[in-house]
Amino acid sequence: xxxxxxxxxxxxxxxxxxxxxxxxxxxxxxxxxxxxxxxxxxxxxxxxxxxxxxxxxxxxxxxxxxxxxxxxxxxxxxxxxx
Numbered sequence: 128x129x130x131x132x133x134x135x136x137x138x139x140x141x142x143x144x145x146x147x148x149x150x151x152x153x154x155x156x157x158x159x160x161x162x163x164x165x166x167x168x169x170x171x172x173x174x175x176x177x178x179x180x181x182x183x184x185x186x187x188x189x190x191x192x193x194x195x196x197x198x199x200x201x202x203x204x205x206x207x208x209x
Contacts, residue, residue: 129160131167139175140168145187158190165194 132141142164147156161178168176178196180187 129157129164131164133168133171133173135173138173139177140171140173141177141179143178145178152186157187158194161190161194 128147129145130143132143134140142161145157145161145164147160165176177199178191179202180191182188
């Protein structure tokens with residue numbers, strides 16, 4: 128699964144929630160899903176796509192780098208107990 132976050136926010140859409148079943152990991156499924164969401168963005172006329180991932184998820188970080196995503200500094204995440 129990979130979801131294109133649309134409409135754009137400040138001209139940028141996102142590929143969100145890329146996930147695969149354990150049984151197909153390492154077989155290129157996540158790459159195919161992310162490529163499809165990027166293709167959707169292109170078809171919609173968007174020229175920038177963002178993604179975010181857990182810093183400890185080395186496989187998806189590597190995938191993003193090989194797809195041309197670049198690390199962007201400046202984001203802050205907050206967490207609070209409920």
